[in-house]
Amino acid sequence: MALSKEVLLDLYRTMSKIRAVEDRLGVVYYEGKLPAFDIAAGVIPGEMHLYTGQEAVATGVCAHLRKDDWVSGTHRSHGHIIAKGVDLKKMMAEIFGRKTGLCHGYGGHMHLFDPDLHFGCGGIVAAGIPQAVGGALAMKKHNEDRVAVAFLGEGAANAGAFHESMNLAAVWKLPLVAVIEDNLYAISVPKTISTSVESNVKRGVAYGIPAVQVDGQDVIAVYEAAQEAVARARRGEGPSLIEAACYRFRGHFEGDAEGYLSKGEKESWKEKDPIVILGEKMKAKGWLTDAEAESIQVEMTGLVAEAETFARESPFPAPEEALENVFA
Amino acid sequence: MTERLLTQSKAIAEAIAQEMERDQDVFVMGEDIGAYGGIFGATEGLLQKFGPERIMDTPISETGFVGAGIGAAMEGMRPIVEIMFADFTGVVTDQLINHMAKIHYMSGGTVKIPMVVMLAMGGGYGDAAQHSQCLYGMFAHIPGIKIVVPSSPYDAKGLMIQAIRDDNPVMYFFHKGTQGLGWMTPNPRATGPVPEVPYTIPFGVADIKREGKDVTIVSLGLMLQRSLDAAEKLAAEGIEAEVIDLRTVVPLDKKTIIQSVQKTHRLLIVDEDYKSFGLSGELSAIVAEEALEYLDTPVKRLAVPDVPIPYSRPMEQFIQPSLETIVANARGLAAA
Ligand SMILES: Cc1ncc(C[n+]2csc(CCOP(=O)(O)OP(=O)(O)O)c2C)c(N)n1
Ligand SMILES: [Mg+2]
Numbered sequence: 001m002a003l004s005k006e007v008l009l010d011l012y013r014t015m016s017k018i019r020a021v022e023d024r025l026g027v028v029y030y031e032g033k034l035p036a037f038d039i040a041a042g043v044i045p046g047e048m049h050l051y052t053g054q055e056a057v058a059t060g061v062c063a064h065l066r067k068d069d070w071v072s073g074t075h076r077s078h079g080h081i082i083a084k085g086v087d088l089k090k091m092m093a094e095i096f097g098r099k100t101g102l103c104h105g106y107g108g109h110m111h112l113f114d115p116d117l118h119f120g121c122g123g124i125v126a127a128g129i130p131q132a133v134g135g136a137l138a139m140k141k142h143n144e145d146r147v148a149v150a151f152l153g154e155g156a157a158n159a160g161a162f163h164e165s166m167n168l169a170a171v172w173k174l175p176l177v178a179v180i181e182d183n184l185y186a187i188s189v190p191k192t193i194s195t196s197v198e199s200n201v202k203r204g205v206a207y208g209i210p211a212v213q214v215d216g217q218d219v220i221a222v223y224e225a226a227q228e229a230v231a232r233a234r235r236g237e238g239p240s241l242i243e244a245a246c247y248r249f250r251g252h253f254e255g256d257a258e259g260y261l262s263k264g265e266k267e268s269w270k271e272k273d274p275i276v277i278l279g280e281k282m283k284a285k286g287w288l289t290d291a292e293a294e295s296i297q298v299e300m301t302g303l304v305a306e307a308e309t310f311a312r313e314s315p316f317p318a319p320e321e322a323l324e325n326v327f328a
Numbered sequence: 329m330t331e332r333l334l335t336q337s338k339a340i341a342e343a344i345a346q347e348m349e350r351d352q353d354v355f356v357m358g359e360d361i362g363a364y365g366g367i368f369g370a371t372e373g374l375l376q377k378f379g380p381e382r383i384m385d386t387p388i389s390e391t392g393f394v395g396a397g398i399g400a401a402m403e404g405m406r407p408i409v410e411i412m413f414a415d416f417t418g419v420v421t422d423q424l425i426n427h428m429a430k431i432h433y434m435s436g437g438t439v440k441i442p443m444v445v446m447l448a449m450g451g452g453y454g455d456a457a458q459h460s461q462c463l464y465g466m467f468a469h470i471p472g473i474k475i476v477v478p479s480s481p482y483d484a485k486g487l488m489i490q491a492i493r494d495d496n497p498v499m500y501f502f503h504k505g506t507q508g509l510g511w512m513t514p515n516p517r518a519t520g521p522v523p524e525v526p527y528t529i530p531f532g533v534a535d536i537k538r539e540g541k542d543v544t545i546v547s548l549g550l551m552l553q554r555s556l557d558a559a560e561k562l563a564a565e566g567i568e569a570e571v572i573d574l575r576t577v578v579p580l581d582k583k584t585i586i587q588s589v590q591k592t593h594r595l596l597i598v599d600e601d602y603k604s605f606g607l608s609g610e611l612s613a614i615v616a617e618e619a620l621e622y623l624d625t626p627v628k629r630l631a632v633p634d635v636p637i638p639y640s641r642p643m644e645q646f647i648q649p650s651l652e653t654i655v656a657n658a659r660g661l662a663a664a
Contacts, residue, residue, distance in 0.1 A: 040513045045454025045641055097454075097640035108456045108639030123458035124416065125388050158387035159419070186388055188364035191572035255511055260363045319646030322638045 011063060011219045012211045012282065013296055015055040015275045018079045020300035021088065022052040022250075024308065025078070029254050037233065037255055044095055046108055051079035053249030056274035057181050058083040060222025061149060061242070064230040070135035070148035073121030075110050076248075077126060080151050084117045087306035098314035104315045106325060121129075125186075126152060126159035126229030129178065133165045136174035136239075147233040149177045155186025157200045166207040166241070175233035177226065178204070180243045181216065187252045188260035196236075204241030216244030217272040221283070247272070336506025337369030339481035339522045340446075343488035344371065344408060347524045348378055353508040355382040358410030358446075359395050367412055368448045368507050378406060390420040394445065396549040398497075400645035401443040407491055414449040414463045414501060419554050422518045428497045429472035435531040441643055443486040444488075449477075450503040450550055450600055453512065458648045459638035460644075462549070464501050465599075465606030468577045474531060475500040479506060481520040483575055486529030493528065503549040503600075513645055532579035536588070540568035541664045544588040546611055547598040548574045550647055551630075555598050567662045577607060584609065586619045593624040594661040598649050603631035625664035628657050 006297065025048065032042030035297035051058070054076075062083035065071065082093060084101070095109045096281040102114055110123040118135070121128060139146040156162055157180055169176040180200050184191050195201060204211025210232070214221040222244055229240035245268040251258050258266075267302030282288035336341065344406050348354045356371055362385035365372035375383040386393040390411060397409040411417055417424060424445070431439050442498075451460025468475045474496050478484035484502065491498040508518030513559055536618050537552065538559050547555045552573045558568040573583065595615055599608040608629040630649040638644050 036514070037511045038513050039511050040453035046639065047455055047459070103639075105640030105643065106457075106638050108454065111456055111458070111639070123456070124418065127419075155388045158389045160391050161419075187360045187367070189360060189364075189385045189387070193385060237609070316642045317638075317640050319642045322635055322643035322647045323633060325637050 003223065007063070007223075008278065008287060009280050011059050011223065012275070012278050012288065013300075014059045015219060016296050016300045017083045017277065018051060018055045018058065020276055020297070020304045021078055021082060022050045024052050024304045026050055026052070026250065026254065028308065034236070034313055044097070044109070046107060049252065050250050050254065051076055053269070053273070054183060054216065054246045055079055056219035056222050057179065057216045057244045058247055060153070060219045061179050061226040061250045063223055064226050065147065065149065066272040067113055067117060070118040070132060070255070072132040072135070073112070073119065074128065074151055074153060075121070075123050075125065075157070077112060077121035077151070079116065080107070080121065081117070081119050085295065086117060087116055088117070088303055089310040092307040093314050096311035096314070097316060098166050098311055099317045100310070100314040106311070118144040125134045125248050126156040126161040128152070129162050129165040130168070132176055133168050133174060136169065137211040137241055139174060139175055145234045146256070147175045147177060147230050149179060151179045151181060153186060154182040154184070154195065154200060155189070157203065158168050158194055166204065166209060166239070169239035172210045173238040175236065177229045177233055178239065178241045180241065181246055182243055183246050183248045183258065185252070185260070186320070190260070197288070200243045201241065207230065209239050211240050211241035213245065216246030217274045217277060219274055219278050244313040268314040332524060333519050334481050334522040335509040335519050336481045336484045337372065337509060338495060339485040339504065340370045341372045341374060342522070343485040343526070344492070345374060345377055346424055347489055347492045348374070348382060349373055350526070353405040354383065354408065356408045356410065357386050357397060357444055359388060359412050359562040361385060361410050362531055366410060368502070368504055369509055370410065370446060370502065370507070390416055391423055394420045395427070396575040397424045397443050398431070398441055401441045402431070402439055408444040408446055408492065410446045412448060413459050414447040415458050415461050417447065417463060417467070424467065424473070425470045427613060429470045432496065433472055440495045442452070442499045444491045444498045444600070446499055446500045446502070448504050449501045450505055451644060452478050452505055452550070454639060454641060454644065456566065456639040457636040460581070462483050462501065462579055464499070465488065465601045467499050468607065472497065473578065476500045476531070476575070477577060479549050479573050479574065481508070481522045482516065483529060483535070483573070485522050486527050487575060489526055490528040490531060494531070494619045501549070502567055504628050505550045506553060519555070529575065531576045532581050533575070534581035534584040535573045536570060536584065537573045537574055538569065538571040540570035541592055542568045543584070543594040543596060543658050544570045544572060544592045545584055545596045545598060545654070545658060546574065548570045548577070549600060551598045551600045554649065555652055557651055558658060560657065561651070561655050562658055565659070567659060569658055582618065586615065589619045590622045593622055594664065595623065595627045596661055597627065597629045598656070599629070599631040600648060601631060602634055603629060604634050606631070622644055625661055630657060637641050
């Protein structure tokens, strides 16, 4: 199926936006933390898991989602929430711990919630999957044509929560799409020693769920697989699983020495940059020029700069605000 | 002889290595404990020494590998299982509280579970609600689990060897901020003298880390270290705080606490766990039951005020006991 110029341009722009955010965070995060790295110091304390390199997955999937569709993210979710359409200013302010942030500074980078977008994520691996099952259950009970998407890493696919969720989604025939981002590692642990099957597609099939594997560096492949899966869910035909083979271009978290990588491994994956791959395809069709690509990058960098300025100029919550919001 | 200095993380890794050399049944399981050396360094160098058969990187399957630890322990092995963050016990609470803690009792004492669950705990560095909890109070509430919280490299090694040799399940909580890691806020108390020979520190024996007569401060982990810093400040004002390091929550050394309160007549508890229904309440109750008449003023508790750990720095700093709040409260008690 040939995709239109408009669709491809949208995908290209979204991936570029995610990349611009992550590239900037990859710099800002170190502000105030150096020369001797101190995780507690700087403008953004705590862990920082960036999505750089995996942009095609979130982008290709979320392109099919409406505002009222559900997305459960992970600890590495900037890409998911951006692709879902978050207000960058609010997201950035949250990461900077400001009162104007999505969660008013309570959550931080790993715990982004945007109820308007039906988006949530968190720091406990695999925990979002059963919650997406619940979102899908509510949709089904309400007779809606909405869809719930759960993003997860290949590492999370070894957690009990994943397996219980797949069975529930299948047995209850829920409008759920599970998207496994197989970037080959769970922190330092390679999939080869953690996972009993070569592909998690087999696990989907074992639960009676239609499952496909796609090249996660190719946004068009992801887009097409997600189109079918999301449509199936909307039609009330039950869950699907997509396994996207991808790679993270940065460490597990910032500061990761990456001693577990083999030599040259990352460099060869970087040759499969999803933004470059799509850009080349569009250029071959005459749908993107170098100048247009450049201007998209400038535009996205500008959006990120605006969001960052908003974040930096926003106030912190007052210390005593920590005592609020424990109960509704 | 010059004293050998180690960080707490290296002291723990050394303790494990020495026990693994002594006893072939000791092995380690957990996420990123192999090539990575443990996210908080507690297994650094062990893969190189002992190989992947005994230093087993696991999938993200906490229920699976903690349960497997229990089973291996029932077969007489002595597994050390790392749960990367204390927060992640949420995933595996059934194995911990219904099985690990109870099998010995339910079996009428016929089955033993000689295993160590090692966990990183604590906040103060912006990791927010799901990566900053202590939770030892919650597990101490469950009968059948011994609870260790070291606060110095010396104690960390001796308590780990003791934990491995103990025939009971032991949850060994180390604070991330006391490990002496290069990427955490520099902490001089995280490095200290550690003898090379193996040694044990018995459970249930608190350590008076600093003697004083004016006020007793009871604490553990990073808060113990902070209490020692506070005691130095207080000393400059002429207030002599006695600082007691619990070292183990279960078993708890009531005697040392009560004797100190009998001497100082004042008690400040500094705890990084949640305030209500936990360690600080338990300690207060013990003193109320067994030494109330010695108190000149009500017990004071500093602990997380029953809120999840917030992300934003001003809020997080507000909810953790700080050097300033410890000093101010100890000063207040001493004046009362
Ligand atoms: C229950 C639980 N166990 C362990 C962790 C620590 N942890 C955080 S991310 C991660 C690896 C996740 O791997 P994967 O699911 O493949 O996602 P990726 O990081 O590769 O995006 C681990 C082990 C956690 N956060 N939660
Ligand atoms: Mg992964």
